[in-house]
Amino acid sequence: MSGIETRLRANADDIADTLASLLPRAEVDGVRCAEARLLDAMRYACEGGKRLRAFLAVETAILFGTDRGHALRVGAALECIHAYSLVHDDLPSMDDDDLRRGRPTTHIAFDEATAILAGDALQTMAFSILASEATHENPFIRCELVACLARASGARGMVGGQMIDIEAEQADEPLSLAATSRLQRMKTGALIEASCAMGAILGHASATNRRAVEYYARDFGLAFQIRDDLLDAIGDVAAVGKAVAKDADAGKATFVDLLGIDGAKERAALLTEQAKAHLAPLGDRAAPLRDLADHALDRKS
């Protein structure tokens, strides 16, 4: 494994442990509580995944000298939001996906009502984690974290992006490149940018340094999405762990449709270079973020 792969794996393991300890327990003294089915579904939805958003938050926070324990809680909150969004996006009335992270989606493994409720409770849990004193002793920082996550994940961010995506599928005309870029910035970009922003908030970063990691995250997020579209177009279902060639079939706007395969590859490479360039003022401390950008460009899943 390369250095970045080892680092990603270690982060993913730590996030899994943090989530396992934060998620409410279905059993107390060997007795399952009445709402156990909900709690099982929440745990199921939080399993697996690359933990990319957590990695960005944790590495950014550490780069600014934050305690890793605090950073892992922020990473876990981000993964709760990401997991909830996947559970809801996969629902039959939304993208109607049966496979996610190589396993049945939550509404297939449980049922639709349980999946909706598990998503709801995971969103609540994210804010609960951030508001807790265990995340940071300074309540100003905690409030800023809550506000930042809410801005990125709400109606003008992730959820708004999903709404546009669903409507675009049903429209007669495909979205333009500009509209597709805005959609992506809301649907996936906002939370990726918030991941770095929250790391910077936790690390008391200066305004300049915070902007540096936010700009990095913006370009990285777009490159990541283009790579996602490329994998959907040319990837292999076993490696990707979810259905492929699905977005194009569904009439969704993808960067591959708009730019072609070679054009998309070029754009992703350019954005990756640009993302890394934003980190210049941070010097060697930002190496893990740079390595991540290179790694994401070549990823197969």
Place this chain on the structure above:
Amino acid sequence: MSGIETRLRANADDIADTLASLLPRAEVDGVRCAEARLLDAMRYACEGGKRLRAFLAVETAILFGTDRGHALRVGAALECIHAYSLVHDDLPSMDDDDLRRGRPTTHIAFDEATAILAGDALQTMAFSILASEATHENPFIRCELVACLARASGARGMVGGQMIDIEAEQADEPLSLAATSRLQRMKTGALIEASCAMGAILGHASATNRRAVEYYARDFGLAFQIRDDLLDAIGDVAAVGKAVAKDADAGKATFVDLLGIDGAKERAALLTEQAKAHLAPLGDRAAPLRDLADHALDRKS
């Protein structure tokens, strides 16, 4: 109109205004944004209703000397959570209701995907409101508000209660009185109790005074739910504004099934007296909360 009816109406109007100004706008300079459908659905879901939870928060906060503007924001956040829970509970895969507050439910007026997303974004918005400096200048207070709302509405509160309720419907045996009481405390009681708790947090209430309003809310919330079950059993659909005789038909545990109509009426009356008794230490300042309890006992909708 009685004094309490006037007061409830004035609160409902103020909450409607507060929500109208806080909800994101679908149009900017006469142009509808791409996510406008989502924002329309959020507004639709927030219209109407008794604004009971906001009333509890606002009256409690005012009783402890809080500025009404701050209290209305907390009330609006509670109503966002309440509205989101109704939108999701009404979905086809949950309670499958077509009528709410005398109008088509959100998934009927829009569609299922939009309703799920509107509920999601309303939850986010609630936490966004609470984390904002406009709600209170002290970040400790804001964090306490976020934590209190998250505890009441998450897996061990409202969402957990809805999970138990759905599972109880599918079970062979009806729930016991103890299990039904626990379900109600989670599904509706937790948010009602949080409404008073959040008013007390905002008003820097002493631990004793906070306990007084929380105990009031607990008994009041249970009395309110029993009255709801009575209206479902004996009420009139036009007055109630949603389907009646539905919970019993669906095999849901109701207090009327468990206690009989007369037994349920007696229990609600007893709980109302008990709720008011908890307010004794607060004297005349708590008159609106006492009046609300009496009013709720006699309500026809």
